[in-house]
Amino acid sequence: PGTGKTETVYQLARQTGRDIMRVDVDKIKSCWVGESEKNIKALFDRYRNICKNSKLAPILLFNEADAVLGVRMEGAAKAVDKMENSVQNIILQEMETLEGIMIATTNLTTNLDKAFERRFLYKIRFDKPSVESRAKIWQTMLPDLSEHDAQTLASQFDLSGGEIENIARKHSVNAILKGNDSIDVQEIINSCRHERLSQNNRPKIGF
Known part of the structure; x- marks a missing residue:
């Protein structure tokens, strides 16, 4: 924490003249069955529409991404675990066809699912300053x-x-x-x- 991950995204946006579409994970997740999946689909639909109507693609920022890009549960039986897996599968599918810029930050790299890790072109480690x-x-x-x-x-x-x-x-x-x-x-x-x-x-x- 505090090593400049989020600030780097802000500076990238500032220097390239791009907007940032910041994902509020708390608002995506819902206690109602099927709502979380609808919310994440709507999020990517909105991002695509913004990209179509913008000269420069905005940055889609998943801050503290481990909350939504964590390791998927194998053989999930609980409704909550099934919902988490469904949301993650939707994000994986969207990342395959995403035409834009998606950046995710996390302090817990070991919690990220390997399938997500493979889909990020760059992985940058932020150590404490010298x-x-x-x-x-x-x-x-x-x-x-x-x-x-x-x-x-x-x-x-x-x-x-x-x-x-x-x-x-x-x-x-x-x-x-x-x-x-x-x-x-x-x-x-x-x-x-x-x-x-x-x-x-x-x-x-x-x-």
């Missing part, structure tokens, strides 16, 4: 931060770009509340420790 990249992100997010302090933060904390952005936002909020926009490096260090602590101690939820 120390040098982190230092640049720090200085971009907090321009008043000195090069030395940015390098120190980058070296001490193996944070993603998203995590650094969260900390920078907290700093901005605190600066507004305190009426002081000067850089307090120790306060930022404490925020870094808390950011990582909150990630590691997040409670596990299971059903």
Whole structure:
């Protein structure tokens, strides 16, 4: 999380002058029998119509794609599992004839069905930024931060770009509340420790 997958899609769209058609998986899935399948078919029908009426094909974005492109259930008996398989089979069929641009992002690559993986022309891994990249992100997010302090933060904390952005936002909020926009490096260090602590101690939820 926070390594720039979704932001990369936005930048691709911006640089090529394309719109993004973002898929809301929660709205596609329905508790009613057959509705989810209708919704996914309608989604691709809508995308095709948009492509026909546009000079540039928009980007069809499945964010957090593992929620809908996960491994199919063999011998599915439960209605929910059957519905998931039906939706996935429809998406696979649509991908075979899709004339446009479809991008899917996920943090759980092992959860993707191999049939989907084969149909994507490019698979790009987003690792956490290097120390040098982190230092640049720090200085971009907090321009008043000195090069030395940015390098120190980058070296001490193996944070993603998203995590650094969260900390920078907290700093901005605190600066507004305190009426002081000067850089307090120790306060930022404490925020870094808390950011990582909150990630590691997040409670596990299971059903």
